Amino acid sequence: MSIPKQEFELDPSIIYLNHASISPWPKRTKEAVRQFAEENCRVGATHYPRWQQKERELREQFKEVLNAPSSDDIALVKNTSEALSFVAYGLDWKTGDNIVTSSEEFPSNRIPWESLSTKGVELRQAAIHTDNPEQALFQHVDNHTRLITVSSVQYASGRRMNLEQIGEFCRKQSVLFCVDAIQSLGALQSDVQRWQADYVMADGHKWLLGPEGLGVFYSTPDARDRLSLSQYGWHMVENAGDYDNPAWEIAKSARRFECGSPNMLGIHALSASLSLLLEVGLESIEKRVLDNTHYLIEAILAAPDLTLLSPVYPAQRSGIVTFKPVNADTQALFQTLRRQNIICAHRGGGIRFSPHFYTQKEALERAMEAVRQFQALN
Ligand SMILES: Cc1ncc(COP(=O)(O)O)c(C=O)c1O
Numbered sequence: 001m002s003i004p005k006q007e008f009e010l011d012p013s014i015i016y017l018n019h020a021s022i023s024p025w026p027k028r029t030k031e032a033v034r035q036f037a038e039e040n041c042r043v044g045a046t047h048y049p050r051w052q053q054k055e056r057e058l059r060e061q062f063k064e065v066l067n068a069p070s071s072d073d074i075a076l077v078k079n080t081s082e083a084l085s086f087v088a089y090g091l092d093w094k095t096g097d098n099i100v101t102s103s104e105e106f107p108s109n110r111i112p113w114e115s116l117s118t119k120g121v122e123l124r125q126a127a128i129h130t131d132n133p134e135q136a137l138f139q140h141v142d143n144h145t146r147l148i149t150v151s152s153v154q155y156a157s158g159r160r161m162n163l164e165q166i167g168e169f170c171r172k173q174s175v176l177f178c179v180d181a182i183q184s185l186g187a188l189q190s191d192v193q194r195w196q197a198d199y200v201m202a203d204g205h206k207w208l209l210g211p212e213g214l215g216v217f218y219s220t221p222d223a224r225d226r227l228s229l230s231q232y233g234w235h236m237v238e239n240a241g242d243y244d245n246p247a248w249e250i251a252k253s254a255r256r257f258e259c260g261s262p263n264m265l266g267i268h269a270l271s272a273s274l275s276l277l278l279e280v281g282l283e284s285i286e287k288r289v290l291d292n293t294h295y296l297i298e299a300i301l302a303a304p305d306l307t308l309l310s311p312v313y314p315a316q317r318s319g320i321v322t323f324k325p326v327n328a329d330t331q332a333l334f335q336t337l338r339r340q341n342i343i344c345a346h347r348g349g350g351i352r353f354s355p356h357f358y359t360q361k362e363a364l365e366r367a368m369e370a371v372r373q374f375q376a377l378n
Helices: 027-043 048-066 080-088 111-119 133-138 163-173 221-225 264-280 282-301 330-339 361-377
Strands: 074-077 098-102 122-126 145-151 176-180 199-203 215-219 306-308 321-325 345-347 350-353
Touching: 027 264, 048 074, 048 215, 048 264, 074 080, 080 111, 080 145, 080 176, 080 199, 080 215, 098 111, 098 133, 111 122, 122 133, 133 163, 145 163, 163 176, 215 221, 264 282, 282 306, 282 321, 282 361, 321 330, 330 345, 330 350, 330 361, 350 361
Parallel strands: 098 122, 098 145, 145 176, 176 199
Antiparallel strands: 074 215, 199 215, 306 321, 321 350, 345 350
């Protein structure tokens, strides 16, 4: 695969290993925003139908990225947390129901479910730090389990879950299946149909290389019919735009989750970012991402003074590699890397590296050399 290097304009003094937080934009995304701003200044919304066309294009792009059956299953939302809350506050809970998740979830996939305790709903958190994290989840399921919700990839450890296996289990047990895909979408291939997922959500600013504040919420027709709505407005009805007609009904499509005016600026930006990912190809991207992970894991395992916190087992690997020094202070290592413009994160008690497909091997070598130098001095 040839990397479209002209698309990445990162300051050469920076080594950016933080795509699991917020990613730099490709050049075409900057251009899309610049052009949209210019058009707004010069002619306002004169060409609004063209903007709506861009919105439709983005839904089609998400359909492809997720392998969704239809773009009608795609809602454009504010962020992952909003979509998770739509599910948490849309389902008709009964006292005594429970939800099963993992103990490694980012707060967005824990807090909405925990907040349901006021309705007598229990959140069960399975310890998944094992060779078989899926089985660990299944052990917590009983006759009162209504939903399993997991991240496709855990934000701190980078543990990748076998979503197909979980989806299969959920189907057999008549349990709903919800996937927070923010840490894999754009890095690893997705297939909501093979996962048999009912709800899948993600935001655009991590591996999808877009701006913050625009995310995707996939739902199957049956699964979305099970959600009561909490936000209403002109845009979420079947006849949106027919303003003089007092009669309305909720849109059949996932647009029902979009109550008002769309985030057109974000739509232009994210559509540009997705066009790059789709041009490069999601299969090639996944391969490059996992090659980078392989390089980092080998380098960490070869260093006796470093402990790998991410899984070694290939099926559980993702774009995230987290490690810590055996004896030295992790925060001190993090600060040292930051001073050297190696942009990464301090998560789960370790240093989290998250390079993307376009990250060069040389950048990884330099980052690992900086870690070795720190270790030599501490
Ligand atoms: C697994 C996971 N879910 C959700 C989020 C937050 O998503 P949002 O800001 O789109 O709600 C993050 C951010 O780091 C995350 O890692």
